[in-house]
């Protein structure tokens with residue numbers, strides 16, 4: 128019997144695992160990657176350490192129009208299957224606060240074992256091959272800039288639009304659209320929030336633990352706690368990355384976005400008021416900026432005073448009650464109007480993509496038999512912490528094994 132020929136488009140996380148999943152006695156697999164090597168994006172994951180996955184897998188960790196679709200895929204290739212898959216490939220893992228990393232904490236180790244795995248599975252890898260279009264006649268015809276291939280099944284694992292310098296330039300959406308697939312607007316996620324507020328210039332470099340609430344058109348949309356980083360163009364840090372997908376969608380829908388920062392995350396506003404009153408009572412001769420010493424970064428103290436309309440060199444014992452209340456209000460609800468989220472160049476992931484309602488649980492297209500999708504090109508995005516790679520591993524493997532059965 129003739130072996131089934133499967134063509135995988137994209138040599139990122141999902142494409143490499145898909146190619147291994149698709150390789151069997153009954154199939155031959157070809158992987159086409161437009162860059163000069165596979166796994167470019169993987170090298171920069173987890174700050175070069177690669178946060179492979181996460182031992183906590185809650186429903187809230189995955190987003191999209193239909194996030195439940197991700198769990199149908201995880202039932203077929205779970206977090207546990209991922210760990211088993213990588214240990215078989217040679218990755219000894221390390222669990223750091225639920226984040227799973229290779230023991231050597233080198234993303235390059237993950238790319239290396241995947242490359243070895245591809246070769247051990249007999250996958251032919253052709254780099255420097257940008258797929259321009261795919262047609263389905265009797266078989267699939269895949270045309271790159273240089274060559275033309277035929278296959279019985281095709282897996283599109285070309286990523287989204289995030290970090291396009293690593294190869295994911297969004298062309299995959301065109302390939303999907305040509306087959307009649309509907310693309311949910313791709314937007315940057317896991318990225319910074321950009322603001323035009325002038326006071327941010329004076330706050331650049333401040334890092335602090337905070338609770339940040341995102342409001343869209345005045346309604347609370349999402350809330351995160353963690354280390355906030357203030358930068359001259361806006362807000363950064365893990366809690367901001369987590370909020371960014373909600374901001375991106377809201378701003379795309381023309382809603383007004385506002386982030387409100389609570390700089391004393393463990394206190395209720397009432398307790399904050401008492402704390403300020405007590406500090407003023409104990410040190411009435413201290414100047415405004417001195418009053419916050421030991422509590423907030425100097426840059427933050429002077430910004431708070433300025434925004435509350437209080438002179439930095441005034442004695443706090445002389446402040447009016449309304450001035451103290453204004454300060455407390457700012458400490459607990461420091462408003463920053465958000466203009467946009469950062470660009471795809473700075474984003475870790477893309478939200479939006481191929482509509483999951485047009486895919487079977489096997490990740491085969493409901494529109495075109497034999498066509499599969501895997502990874503970030505699909506409308507599923509995860510939180511920070513290994514969830515986007517988990518989606519890439521699970522969807523890649525499931526698309527791969529199911530592609531063997533194509534007619």
Ligand SMILES: Cc1cc2nc3c(=O)[nH]c(=O)nc-3n(C[C@H](O)[C@H](O)[C@H](O)COP(=O)(O)OP(=O)(O)OC[C@H]3O[C@@H](n4cnc5c(N)ncnc54)[C@H](O)[C@@H]3O)c2cc1C
Pocket residue numbers: 136137138139140141142159160161162165166167168169171172173174177178179180256257258259284285286287289290293294295296297298299474475476501502503504512513514515516517519
């Ligand atoms: C800086 C950074 C850090 C990150 N850290 C983490 C982390 O620690 N943990 C985590 O879970 N997630 C992390 N992510 C997200 C995660 O890396 C991605 O979600 C995941 O790699 C997506 O895999 P993918 O295979 O779907 O797409 P990609 O990795 O983007 O791969 C797609 C591949 O397809 C190729 N391609 C595209 N179009 C074509 C074409 N027309 N022809 C041929 N080839 C094509 C591209 O060159 C690319 O190699 C990070 C992302 C970034 C940018």
